[in-house]
C-alpha cells in the first residue's frame with residue numbers, strides 16, 4: 096500500500112517543479128495509506144457526470160498575474176503563482192499587488208464560450224491559491240478581489256453563471272496552504288526575504304484555520320454551487336487527517352453531490368490527481384491528470400513554451416484511453432485575457448472533438464491488455480474506438496481482438512464501411528486526421544482482447 100513516506104512525484108501528485116519544495120517536507124508527514132475510497136453506489140451516482148465529462152479546463156488566476164513572473168526587473172523562477180515564495184516577497188510588498196489588479200478585459204461569457212468551443216465539460220478555477228488571495232466575494236477576509244482591488248467585481252460569480260449558460264460544470268480550486276493567514280507560519284519567516292512553502296500550522300491554530308476554511312467553503316458551496324472542489328497545498332506541516340476528514344464531511348454535509356479530489360490528503364477524497372504526467376496504462380479508480388499548456392499554472396509573460404495542439408490532443412486521448420480525465424490549464428493575464436496561444440490550442444482540441452468526441456465523452460478505457468503499436472483505444476458497450484496516431488503505411492491494421500467485427504468505419508466517414516478480415520482492418524491510404532484518426536469497430540458483445 097502506498098504511504099506518504101513512499102511518495103514519489105507521480106503518486107503524490109506533485110508538480111515536479113515544486114517537488115523539491117514540497118515532497119521533501121511532505122515526507123515528514125505521518126505515513127498514512129493513500130487509498131482512494133472504494134466505489135459505492137452513492138459515489139457512482141456522484142461521479143457519473145465527471146466520468147462522462149473526460150475533459151476539463153483548469154484556470155489559475157490571481158494577483159500573481161500582475162508581476163507575471165518578474166519582480167523588481169528580474170525574472171523569478173516559476174511557476175507564476177509561486178512568485179511570492181520564489182521571489183522571497185514579504186507580505187507588505189506582495190499584498191499591494193491587489194490594488195494593481197484591475198482585469199478590465201475579463202469577460203466570463205467569452206471564457207465560457209472558449210471552453211465550450213474547446214469541448215470542455217467542466218472548469219476548475221482558483222478561488223484561493225497559496226498566496227491566500229481570494230478571487231471571490233468572501234466575508235472571511237478583506238484580502239479578496241471585491242474588497243481589495245479597484246475592479247470590485249466577483250469573477251467567480253460571473254463565471255458560475257456563464258458556465259451554466261454554456262452547459263459547463265462550474266468547479267473551484269482551494270488551497271489549504273495559505274501564505275497570508277496568521278494561522279500558518281512561513282517555512283522561513285523573514286521581514287525581508289521569507290520562504291513560505293511549506294508553511295507550518297501555528298500550534299493550536301488548526302481549529303481556527305479549519306473554521307476559516309469552512310467559512311469560505313460554505314460561501315462557495317451555498318453561493319456558487321460548484322460541482323467539484325479541487326483542494327491543493329495539503330503539505331502544510333501540522334495539517335492532520337482529522338482536519339482533512341472534518342473538511343470533507345463538512346462539504347458532504349452541505350451538498351453530498353460535490354466531488355472532492357484527493358488533495359485533502361490522508362486517503363480522503365473521490366479521485367486521484369497525477370500532475371503534469373499521464374500514468375502509463377492509467378490508475379486504479381477515478382483519476383484525472385492536470386497539466387499546463389506551457390510551463391506555468393499562473394501567468395508568466397515570458398513563458399512562451401506552449402505545447403503543440405497535437406501533443407495536447409494526444410494527451411487527452413492517452414488520459415481517456417487509460418480510464419482518466421484530462422484537466423488542462425490556462426493562466427489568464429492581469430487584464431483578464433487568456434493568452435492567445437492557449438486559446439488557439441484549446442480551439443484546435445475542440446475542432447478534433449467536434450469530429451471525434453464520441454470516442455472520448457462517456458467512454459471507458461482501453462479494453463486491450465497491451466500497448467497498441469498504432470495508437471490508443473477507448474470503448475462503449477458494443478463499440479471499440481481506435482485512436483490511430485501511427486497510420487499504417489500499408490493501410491493494414493491488425494487489432495488484437497477475438498470478437499467478430501460486425502462493422503468498421505472511420506469516425507470521419509461513418510457512412511462508408513471499411514473492409515475487414517477477422518480482426519484485420521483495411522484502411523484508406525491517407526489518414527483523415529493529421530494527429531489521431533478514429534476507427535470505430537462495432538463488435539458482438541463484450542470485448543475479447545487477445
Ligand code: FHN
Nearest residue numbers: 108109110113176327385392
Ligand atoms: O503548488 C501548486 C501549484 O501552484 C499548482 O496549483 C498545481 C496545480 O495542480 N498544484 C500545486 C503543485 O503540485
